[in-house]
Amino acid sequence: MLQVEKVTGGYSLSHAVIHQLTFSVTNAEIVGLIGLNGAGKSTTIKHILGLMSPHTGTIKLDGNSLKEDTKSYRSKIAYIPEVPQFYEELTLWEHLELTALAYQIPTETFLSRANDLLELFRMQRAKKWFPNTFSKGMQQKIMILCAFLVEAKYMVIDEPFVGLDPLAIQAILQLLLEMKQKGMGILLSTHILSMAEKYCDRFLILDQGRIKLAGTLQDIQLQLNQPSISLEECFYKVVND
Structure with missing residues (x-):
């Protein structure tokens, strides 16, 4: 399990971008991380990858933090960034x-x-x-x-579909489902809410650095007392509140 527990963090100690985030990603599931630009999605991902250190709280993979077992932590996680980085x-x-x-x-x-x-x-x-x-x-x-x-055992993906042609999008979605069936835990940040609704098992709706709603689509619908609306409609209700 990837476990994020009461994590507050950001680019400086005087300015937190994410606040008290608590969530998990278990084996064989795809969790959608959704929010507006600036909601804290990429900051959350950077903390999970160890590119930033939490001000408070803990992040663990299978019970170990990056500091406790650096080699094991890094070997268990793969990452697709939003902006390509290459040599x-x-x-x-x-x-x-x-x-x-x-x-x-x-x-x-x-x-x-x-x-x-x-x-x-x-x-x-x-x-x-x-x-x-x-x-x-x-x-x-x-x-x-x-x-x-x-x-890897876990994969973190930040807006992977930007600039991809339709066949490449189809290929990546096919691979995500195959890896999920093999037991991979996947955290997927995306703005394409219809795609997230179709492929993700659970969702985290992030707004201004805080998790406003979390769970399956049915869980979120029940929390909003709107049992038949789409993920996109749920999202709009949260961010427009």
């Missing part, structure tokens, strides 16, 4: 090789997974190309390929 001097294939080395993926497993992913995302012809020659969507695919290559 200009490495080809797409070399990015995959570097990821395999970092996560100690056996060569045979690496070759099988990498080639399957390249085929699924129609990137075989670009495997020896440098990413600064790619379109934004192709650069995002580097991040997606590297993250799914790992098949």
Whole structure:
């Protein structure tokens, strides 16, 4: 379980962006993290990844914090950022090789997974190309390929669909469902609420750095006393309050 417990944090001790966040992501589920721009979604994700330290509260993966067992914590989590981050001097294939080395993926497993992913995302012809020659969507695919290559126990995804073509979106959704069936716990931040409603098991509605509603769609509908409305309608009711 990924467990976030009473976490308050931000970019400086004098200015908290997120406040008293408590939630979990268990094995074999997709949890949707939704909110307006500036609601604290990316800040929450940075705290989970260890890129920022909470002012108060704890974040644990399978009972251990990043400080308690750094190697185990990092090895269990994969990440797809909103903005592609890559090495200009490495080809797409070399990015995959570097990821395999970092996560100690056996060569045979690496070759099988990498080639399957390249085929699924129609990137075989670009495997020896440098990413600064790619379109934004192709650069995002580097991040997606590297993250799914790992098949980590948990995955954190921040707005993965920006710039992707429809076939790539279909491919990533297919992979998310496959990884969920294999037991992966997934935290997915997205603005595409209709997609979140279809693919996520539970939701966290974040507003001004606080979780306003959480649970399944049915749970959220009951909390709003609106048993038949969509996730999008639930969201509007929360942020317009």
